[in-house]
Amino acid sequence: MMKMTPLAAAIAALAFTSSFAVADEPRSGGTINTIIQPEPPGLVLGMIQNDPTRKVAGNIYEGLLRYTTDLEPIPQLAESWEVSDDGLVYTFHLREGVLWHDGEPFTAADVVFSADEFHRELNPSARAVLQHVESIEAEDDHTVVFTLSEPFGPFLLSFEAGTFTMVPKHLYEGTDFRDNEHNSHPIGTGPFKFHNWDRGTVIELVRFDDYYEEDLPYLDGINWHVIPDGASRAVAYENGTVDVLPNGTVENFDIPRLTAMDNTCVTEEGHEYFSPFAMLWMNNREGPTADKRFRQAVMYAMDREFARDVLWNGLGEVPLSSFGSNARFRHDGLDPYDHNPDRARELLEEMGYDNEEVRLLPLPYGETWTRWAEAVQQNLREVGINVRTQSTDVGGWNQRLSEWDYDLAFTFLFQYGDPALGITRSYLSDNIERGSPWNNVGGYENERVDELFNEAATAFPDEEREALYHEAQEIIHEDVPVGWLLELGFPTIYRCDVQDLVTSGVGVNDGFRDAWLDR
Amino acid sequence: MLYARLIVMRLLKAVVVLFLIVIFNFFLIQMAPGDPAAILAGEAGATDEEFLRQLRERFGLDQPIYVQLWRYVSGIAMLDFGWSYRQGMPVLDLILARLPATLLLTGTAFVLSLALGIVAGSMAAARVKKPSGSIIMALALLFYATPLFWVALMAVVLFSVFLGWLPAYGMYTVGAGHTGFALVLDVAKHLILPATTLALFFMAIYTRMTRASMLEASQQDYVKTARAKGLAPGVIQRRHILRNALLPIITLAGLQAGQMVGGAILTETVFAWPGIGRLMFEALQQRDYNLLLGIFFFSAALVIVFNIITDLVYRLADPRIKEAS
Numbered sequence: 001m002m003k004m005t006p007l008a009a010a011i012a013a014l015a016f017t018s019s020f021a022v023a024d025e026p027r028s029g030g031t032i033n034t035i036i037q038p039e040p041p042g043l044v045l046g047m048i049q050n051d052p053t054r055k056v057a058g059n060i061y062e063g064l065l066r067y068t069t070d071l072e073p074i075p076q077l078a079e080s081w082e083v084s085d086d087g088l089v090y091t092f093h094l095r096e097g098v099l100w101h102d103g104e105p106f107t108a109a110d111v112v113f114s115a116d117e118f119h120r121e122l123n124p125s126a127r128a129v130l131q132h133v134e135s136i137e138a139e140d141d142h143t144v145v146f147t148l149s150e151p152f153g154p155f156l157l158s159f160e161a162g163t164f165t166m167v168p169k170h171l172y173e174g175t176d177f178r179d180n181e182h183n184s185h186p187i188g189t190g191p192f193k194f195h196n197w198d199r200g201t202v203i204e205l206v207r208f209d210d211y212y213e214e215d216l217p218y219l220d221g222i223n224w225h226v227i228p229d230g231a232s233r234a235v236a237y238e239n240g241t242v243d244v245l246p247n248g249t250v251e252n253f254d255i256p257r258l259t260a261m262d263n264t265c266v267t268e269e270g271h272e273y274f275s276p277f278a279m280l281w282m283n284n285r286e287g288p289t290a291d292k293r294f295r296q297a298v299m300y301a302m303d304r305e306f307a308r309d310v311l312w313n314g315l316g317e318v319p320l321s322s323f324g325s326n327a328r329f330r331h332d333g334l335d336p337y338d339h340n341p342d343r344a345r346e347l348l349e350e351m352g353y354d355n356e357e358v359r360l361l362p363l364p365y366g367e368t369w370t371r372w373a374e375a376v377q378q379n380l381r382e383v384g385i386n387v388r389t390q391s392t393d394v395g396g397w398n399q400r401l402s403e404w405d406y407d408l409a410f411t412f413l414f415q416y417g418d419p420a421l422g423i424t425r426s427y428l429s430d431n432i433e434r435g436s437p438w439n440n441v442g443g444y445e446n447e448r449v450d451e452l453f454n455e456a457a458t459a460f461p462d463e464e465r466e467a468l469y470h471e472a473q474e475i476i477h478e479d480v481p482v483g484w485l486l487e488l489g490f491p492t493i494y495r496c497d498v499q500d501l502v503t504s505g506v507g508v509n510d511g512f513r514d515a516w517l518d519r
Numbered sequence: 520m521l522y523a524r525l526i527v528m529r530l531l532k533a534v535v536v537l538f539l540i541v542i543f544n545f546f547l548i549q550m551a552p553g554d555p556a557a558i559l560a561g562e563a564g565a566t567d568e569e570f571l572r573q574l575r576e577r578f579g580l581d582q583p584i585y586v587q588l589w590r591y592v593s594g595i596a597m598l599d600f601g602w603s604y605r606q607g608m609p610v611l612d613l614i615l616a617r618l619p620a621t622l623l624l625t626g627t628a629f630v631l632s633l634a635l636g637i638v639a640g641s642m643a644a645a646r647v648k649k650p651s652g653s654i655i656m657a658l659a660l661l662f663y664a665t666p667l668f669w670v671a672l673m674a675v676v677l678f679s680v681f682l683g684w685l686p687a688y689g690m691y692t693v694g695a696g697h698t699g700f701a702l703v704l705d706v707a708k709h710l711i712l713p714a715t716t717l718a719l720f721f722m723a724i725y726t727r728m729t730r731a732s733m734l735e736a737s738q739q740d741y742v743k744t745a746r747a748k749g750l751a752p753g754v755i756q757r758r759h760i761l762r763n764a765l766l767p768i769i770t771l772a773g774l775q776a777g778q779m780v781g782g783a784i785l786t787e788t789v790f791a792w793p794g795i796g797r798l799m800f801e802a803l804q805q806r807d808y809n810l811l812l813g814i815f816f817f818s819a820a821l822v823i824v825f826n827i828i829t830d831l832v833y834r835l836a837d838p839r840i841k842e843a844s
Contacts, residue, residue: 038801041607201690228797394804395804395805398552437561
């Protein structure tokens with residue numbers, strides 16, 4: 001039985017009514033005020049891929065493709081594309097008449113430069129995809145051909161602006177990319193161009209008048225206010241200074257108060273591509289967490305519905321297993337790990353747990369996460385696990401995970417639509433490497449899972465991939481290498497007269513392209 | 520002559536102290552877990568060994584500690600504060616860009632708290648057994664004991680949310696495009712809440728201290744003499760009691776002035792004031808070593824400068840000190 005909190009119900013109701021509400025013709029004009037938190041380190045998207053940079057620069061830069069909320073590719077800078085029958089050759093036909101913000105034309109040479117030189121040197125996520133690519137060639141000014149060394153199922157999902165940003169060749173070729181003078185004034189092909197950045201106060205973007213889509217964008221500009229305190233950010237919305245609160249700008253306990261305001265809408269759409277998935281790393285190498293029965297006991301001990309309903313205001317979904325609900329090739333037939341303290345106690349007794357202390361490392365991302373760690377600590381103590389919470393800041397959290405100095409640790413990861421892009425990285429044994437908090441930090445090693453995942457990444461066509469992924473999910477579900485906590489719901493809060501704010505599966509980052517003000 | 524010699528001696532000492540502070544800070548920062556490359560990579564949500572290696576090499580973090588220290592200290596000697604890893608800008612540019620905002624805020628708060636504190640303290644001292652004196656002291660105790668961030672938030676709730684009189688955050692109205700006098704007025708409006716909040720705590724201290732030392736001074740023989748001479752009570756309060764009671768207030772003012780660069784982190788954060796305190800707090804969280812060290816350097820230098828100024832002001836207020844040294 002699915003429980004619904006008032007907020008979740010309100011969102012569902014809004015989603016239902018909003019499909020009728022959009023009747024007016026879009027109107028041009030108006031500047032929108034929103035918030036960026038934290039202040040990004042820079043705005044050159046190909047160079048920095050963290051969340052605040054993506055949110056702002058996703059309106060300045062573009063990729064070859066966008067994605068619907070069902071993660072189907074739709075045109076952006078590429079107008080159309082073909083895939084050869086053997087899944088090895090991808091041909092993209094670029095849109096004509098596209099200009100960079102400095103007036104130069106965008107051509108196939110920019111695509112080749114961006115992928116082959118810029119991203120190969122600077123961008124770890126793009127690098128992981130590019131290792132499957134043998135050559136990238138410009139056939140003419142508006143045709144680019146990617147030839148793969150082996151089929152790679154998720155290839156078409158890799159062209160989103162934040163992962164495969166198009167950067168201008170004429171400004172970067174032959175320079176030291178990181179020291180390039182244009183980094184302080186980013187030049188893209190997007191609907192908005194950079195205007196001004198008063199550090200600590202505001203980032204201002206203005207309409208790009210020569211944007212290739214007729215009439216777009218409708219807005220004259222976007223002001224991204226920088227407000228470091230969570231309560232002050234909520235006030236900025238309450239007193240009308242800002243109209244849009246992107247996900248993560250206010251603490252969860254402020255959300256019900258804000259959504260109760262007049263003319264206020266909420267959407268959970270626009271992050272399907274990222275599908276943030278909260279997990280509990282469990283150190284598979286040593287201590288009680290090295291025992292599969294202990295890890296299963298942790299899963300049974302945690303009341304994940306409570307965390308979702310109370311700490312996250314009913315937003316998000318309790319996951320069945322390792323694959324989130326937006327992930328391709330998800331196995332639906334697995335037995336869920338329901339909240340079952342008795343089963344947890346049985347498992348602990350069976351393994352002979354001797355009350356050894358287990359350390360729990362919360363994610364230092366604000367109040368909600370701290371409270372969540374407290375709730376999990378209480379759940380674990382109820383079944384007799386001797387758990388102690390360790391507090392630290394972001395730097396300390398990074399260090400502990402990178403050095404494997406933890407027993408249980410909170411994290412969340414983006415799933416990027418395809419298992420080979422965002423999911424298997426947490427389970428593959430050749431992805432165990434000190435020094436990063438984003439690889440297989442748990443240290444899970446299973447030869448059969450490695451085989452299945454590696455084969456599935458390059459299998460062709462999709463039916464074959466599906467069978468392999470299903471078998472691997474069954475093994476992982478039994479082994480519990482990590483705890484699967486919650487598929488996070490990231491709400492965007494906005495005034496209802498801001499129309500068409502989220503129009504794609506990465507809408508939280510490129511949404512202002514289609515947005516307009518009904519005032 | 521005496522002043523000149525004193526200043527030179529103190530400046531020489533200051534250079535040594537600053538040098539030691541730089542070295543101490545350098546090692547202190549190295550002890551914090553995680554380095555800037557790991558934090559930058561961590562924020563990106565995806566990373567590989569190559570990415571970390573590139574960053575560390577670029578920042579010089581792959582060098583042994585003593586090489587890093589030497590590079591830093593020799594840079595400072597030529598007033599080169601290095602490069603902010605995270606913001607990709609020279610540290611000096613970042614600090615200088617934020618300095619005016621902070622000095623405006625802390626300077627206003629400084630003047631406000633000192634002036635109001637001395638006036639309130641004198642009034643309380645003159646009304647020592649009257650209810651009005653007790654009310655002043657009760658208020659001072661309240662402001663002294665209330666946490667700054669709470670006062671700040673409540674001020675926002677009252678004056679911005681309920682009454683709508685004053686802007687809640689920021690230094691100017693974004694997008695209004697004010698210039699000239701309109702801009703000055705706009706900034707002044709934004710300044711009222713943070714400056715008052717920041718001033719309240721120190722105002723409370725000045726009030727309490729002024730009252731206490733004035734009461735003490737009023738028991739002295741020279742005050743009795745002045746009364747016996749038949750001087751007006753107001754003149755006795757100002758010229759005989761207050762002037763003699765000033766020394767501890769000057770000491771405290773020197774301390775407060777020394778904190779003007781880095782002492783407003785909470786206020787700047789709550790009111791989104793684009794100053795140095797916020798820059799420092801963010802640099803700490805991001806392990807932006809060079810930026811953090813640069814701000815520490817500026818704060819330390821300012822403390823030293825204000826200590827010297829305080830010493831000079833002592834001599835002006837109380838000529839006996841000059842003879843003693």
